[in-house]
Amino acid sequence: MDMFKTIYDLGIIPVVAIDDADKAVPLAKALREGGLPAAEITFRTAAAEEAIRRITTECPDVLVGAGTVLTKEQCDRAIAAGAKFVVTPGFNPEMIAYIKSTGIPMMPGAATPGEMEQAMSMGLTNIKFFPAEANGGVNKLKALAGPYQAAKWMPTGGVNTKNLNDYLSFDRILCCGGTWIATSADIAEGKWDDITRKCKDAIKTMLGFKLEKLCIYGDSANAEKNAKLVASLFGFDVAETECGVEAGSLCFGKEESDAKGCIVISTLNGNRAKAYLERLGAEIDPDIWYDKKGNVSCFGLKDTVAGFEICIETK
Numbered sequence: 001m002d003m004f005k006t007i008y009d010l011g012i013i014p015v016v017a018i019d020d021a022d023k024a025v026p027l028a029k030a031l032r033e034g035g036l037p038a039a040e041i042t043f044r045t046a047a048a049e050e051a052i053r054r055i056t057t058e059c060p061d062v063l064v065g066a067g068t069v070l071t072k073e074q075c076d077r078a079i080a081a082g083a084k085f086v087v088t089p090g091f092n093p094e095m096i097a098y099i100k101s102t103g104i105p106m107m108p109g110a111a112t113p114g115e116m117e118q119a120m121s122m123g124l125t126n127i128k129f130f131p132a133e134a135n136g137g138v139n140k141l142k143a144l145a146g147p148y149q150a151a152k153w154m155p156t157g158g159v160n161t162k163n164l165n166d167y168l169s170f171d172r173i174l175c176c177g178g179t180w181i182a183t184s185a186d187i188a189e190g191k192w193d194d195i196t197r198k199c200k201d202a203i204k205t206m207l208g209f210k211l212e213k214l215c216i217y218g219d220s221a222n223a224e225k226n227a228k229l230v231a232s233l234f235g236f237d238v239a240e241t242e243c244g245v246e247a248g249s250l251c252f253g254k255e256e257s258d259a260k261g262c263i264v265i266s267t268l269n270g271n272r273a274k275a276y277l278e279r280l281g282a283e284i285d286p287d288i289w290y291d292k293k294g295n296v297s298c299f300g301l302k303d304t305v306a307g308f309e310i311c312i313e314t315k
């Protein structure tokens, strides 16, 4: 699979500075447990190379890349250790050309229009925007999005659960990176449960799952009557839709079905929600709806729950 599609689907890449390679595997397991099986291990510490090697060997399902790659030697060591992608903090043309020549997927760091143009002229459109908040945040990227149509960004530096969705709600963001999920102190102190919890919090924020609607099947002949009754009692609005007649957040189905109904859950990003549920092992119904841009707009779980279908809609 395309590496950048995997990174997009993850939505968040924990950036890690690890001092003790013995902590690498427990860290990878904590991230995986939290639903974010990925890490950018930065070459800010001597343990980076060994940490990449151990995660690659012992947790092959965790996507591990190398960050803060400043020298050709670090790049070679990262690749030899099994890094699946390489990230640089800044734009050093010689280094970028070298990393690109190795063939490994990479995200060059860039903060200015000139650096971004250089990256794109080398065919590198997935760019780390660093340090993001200090450089104008998502508003700067929105201003650059017009001239740089091909660019996709990984903002890093000052990103956290509070401003995560300011970035992720902009469709030119590949993913967000940051150290807040697994700080060096968390790792040094072995706070694996805290790291797992922070992954879950970040995913919750990113996907924004919310109960949206309940569709009731089984009395299709009376759909309109039922909807109008409920609406008149509780002051809900009535609306006719493709699926049935709605009364507020209730929908009375017009078609007969074997299921009792459908629980509709909304999400802020259907692509990432689908990928996340698949990572959890949920089976997805192959009948998936896409919008004009090719993004997942609606999908369902293959199996019913308590007789109800579960549909996930992008809000």
Ligand code: 3PG
Pocket (backbone or CB within 6 Å): 015, 042, 067, 068, 089, 130, 156, 157, 158, 159, 177, 178, 179, 180
């Ligand atoms: C990086 O290397 O990408 C940044 O230092 C991460 O920045 P943060 O610590 O603000 O998340």
